[in-house]
Amino acid sequence: MTINELQEDIITTFDFFGDWMEKYEYIIDLGKNLELIDPQYKTDDYLIKGCQSKVWLHAGVDNSGKVVFTADSDAVITKGIIALLTQVLSHHTPAEVAQADLYFIDKIGLKEHLSPTRSNGLLSMVKQMKLYGLALSAKAAEPEK
Amino acid sequence: MPKDQVIASIDFEKVRADFPLLRRNIKGKPLVFLDSAASSQKPEVVIRALNTYYEQTNANVHRGVYQLSQEATDAFEMGRKKVQAFINARHEHEVIFVRGTTEGINLVAASFGKKFFREGDEILISAMEHHSNIVPWQLIAEQTGAVLKVIPVTDSGELDMEAFDTLLHERTKIVAVTHVSNTLGTINPVKTIIGKAHQMGIPVLIDGAQAIPHMEIDVQELDADFYTFSGHKVFGPTGIGILYGKEKWLEEMPPYHGGGEMIKTVTFAKTTYAELPHKFEAGTPDISGAIGLGAAIDYVNSIGRAAIAAYEHELLVYGTQRMLEIPGVRIIGTASEKASVISFLLEGTHPFDVGTLLDQMGIAVRTGHHCTQPLMDLFEIPGTVRASFAMYNNTEDIDRLVAAVRKAATMLI
Numbered sequence: 001m002t003i004n005e006l007q008e009d010i011i012t013t014f015d016f017f018g019d020w021m022e023k024y025e026y027i028i029d030l031g032k033n034l035e036l037i038d039p040q041y042k043t044d045d046y047l048i049k050g051c052q053s054k055v056w057l058h059a060g061v062d063n064s065g066k067v068v069f070t071a072d073s074d075a076v077i078t079k080g081i082i083a084l085l086t087q088v089l090s091h092h093t094p095a096e097v098a099q100a101d102l103y104f105i106d107k108i109g110l111k112e113h114l115s116p117t118r119s120n121g122l123l124s125m126v127k128q129m130k131l132y133g134l135a136l137s138a139k140a141a142e143p144e145k
Numbered sequence: 146m147p148k149d150q151v152i153a154s155i156d157f158e159k160v161r162a163d164f165p166l167l168r169r170n171i172k173g174k175p176l177v178f179l180d181s182a183a184s185s186q187k188p189e190v191v192i193r194a195l196n197t198y199y200e201q202t203n204a205n206v207h208r209g210v211y212q213l214s215q216e217a218t219d220a221f222e223m224g225r226k227k228v229q230a231f232i233n234a235r236h237e238h239e240v241i242f243v244r245g246t247t248e249g250i251n252l253v254a255a256s257f258g259k260k261f262f263r264e265g266d267e268i269l270i271s272a273m274e275h276h277s278n279i280v281p282w283q284l285i286a287e288q289t290g291a292v293l294k295v296i297p298v299t300d301s302g303e304l305d306m307e308a309f310d311t312l313l314h315e316r317t318k319i320v321a322v323t324h325v326s327n328t329l330g331t332i333n334p335v336k337t338i339i340g341k342a343h344q345m346g347i348p349v350l351i352d353g354a355q356a357i358p359h360m361e362i363d364v365q366e367l368d369a370d371f372y373t374f375s376g377h378k379v380f381g382p383t384g385i386g387i388l389y390g391k392e393k394w395l396e397e398m399p400p401y402h403g404g405g406e407m408i409k410t411v412t413f414a415k416t417t418y419a420e421l422p423h424k425f426e427a428g429t430p431d432i433s434g435a436i437g438l439g440a441a442i443d444y445v446n447s448i449g450r451a452a453i454a455a456y457e458h459e460l461l462v463y464g465t466q467r468m469l470e471i472p473g474v475r476i477i478g479t480a481s482e483k484a485s486v487i488s489f490l491l492e493g494t495h496p497f498d499v500g501t502l503l504d505q506m507g508i509a510v511r512t513g514h515h516c517t518q519p520l521m522d523l524f525e526i527p528g529t530v531r532a533s534f535a536m537y538n539n540t541e542d543i544d545r546l547v548a549a550v551r552k553a554a555t556m557l558i
Contacts, residue, residue, distance in 0.1 A: 020172070020505045021505075021556070024501075024502060024505065024556060025556055028556055028557060030496075051512050052496075052497040052500075052512060052528075053495060053497045054527075074493065074495055074527060075495035075497040075498050076494070076495065076498050076557060077498045077501050077502075078498075093534065113501075
């Protein structure tokens with residue numbers, strides 16, 4: 001699935017929720033079930049510091065050259081949103097990641113979580129994910145030495 | 146405790162109605178505002194005072210030869226007089242208008258420090274200080290070679306007064322402590338601290354940001370050398386604050402900012418400075434802010450600070466008792482003397498998650514380290530959820546908080 005197809009999927013899922021509680025219960029559930037980040041990446045080198053919650057982010061590349069993000073947070077709602085972001089952006093080429101327009105956050109009513117004032121590390125995380133995409137696509141474009 | 150026992154020392158319905166913002170709905174629910182320790186809401190009289198000033202009086206203060214400027218100056222200086230009476234300063238010129246507590250502390254640190262600190266001198270603060278009563282001292286310490294010393298805090302969130310006694314010695318040049326902890330609510334024994342410091346001839350600065358809305362402050366009775374607070378925490382506008390300083394110190398201290406208003410004569414060779422308080426008030430001041438703060442003081446006086454303190458204490462007792470009924474709630478800051486602040490953690494959850502869910506339920510609390518990172522490190526916690534109460538809150542607000550925390554617990558744990 002393309003990045004936009006994945007975003008549409010999430011939007012459809014969120015359309016089913018009747019109220020904020022169902023929505024947040026779902027996000028909390030995603031957060032609790034987020035695949036653990038490899039402990040070697042849960043260090044200050046991979047830390048994106050928010051004022052409110054911390055985020056650790058690692059970007060790897062699989063055999064087919066697709067980006068694989070793993071991440072963690074000390075707050076479970078932040079983790080849930082991380083789960084959505086990695087779900088959308090993982091397993092795509094670096095160029096696709098770098099160019100992605102992440103409109104689903106707004107559509108599912110979580111925009112406030114990516115506002116600079118919230119300072120939970122998520123906004124910086126999205127920027128960082130795209131930077132990784134950019135860096136990895138530049139690297140892929142380099143001629144073999 | 147039955148709700149009707151929560152004392153009616155203030156006319157709650159009237160007070161609540163005086164604050165227009167509290168009529169708002171947030172996320173479809175009536176707002177429960179429990180973040181007054183960060184900034185209080187404003188009564189209509191304050192908002193009206195600001196409007197009236199801009200609609201009818203606006204002109205730059207001092208030196209104006211025309212009527213408007215004179216009226217603006219009178220209104221502005223009336224604000225100073227009201228503050229003087231409010232904190233019982235001996236002289237009007239001991240009341241300096243600043244932007245807020247942060248600027249008040251920066252002014253003293255920079256000016257007093259420049260004049261009096263030498264290499265190896267000590268600045269004594271406490272482990273529960275807000276960053277704004279830490280960083281300004283670190284800045285001047287770096288410039289002068291002075292050293293920062295820290296009074297430890299006990300597990301209940303009180304100052305370790307035995308340690309204070311030993312930390313206070315002849316190298317100490319100033320003691321700077323908070324009257325009330327913004328994170329824990331602890332009311333510190335500042336009068337004792339000032340008394341002990343004075344026995345050794347050491348001046349004391351009190352950060353009054355969190356105390357001013359909750360209790361009667363008499364700077365002469367405390368014998369504080371400096372006392373600073375922000376207008377916006379005591380129902381006044383943002384952007385205006387007060388630094389009270391004893392005349393003898395303010396006279397000795399060099400100016401902090403240079404510019405208009407603070408000078409007597411200027412030549413390129415030499416400038417002489419204006420008298421107090423203008424020496425420390427360079428540039429056009431926050432005129433409307435001073436007037437708004439005056440209106441806020443009138444408002445607080447009309448209700449009575451003793452009545453406010455008694456009412457808030459009842460809220461604190463009720464809130465503490467109700468919060469502790471919730472399984473997994475741990476209150477951070479259990480000092481015997483507390484202002485109406487409850488900082489708490491819900492076991493197995495992160496403060497950010499609790500705060501996010503409370504927001505969904507229309508409840509405004511603050512989460513995080515509350516600009517007291519060293520204190521959070523001391524308690525080994527990432528932060529807290531902080532509910533702070535003002536006179537416009539009631540037991541119903543607390544009941545809604547408690548119900549919301551219970552709901553958040555079922556969702557998160």
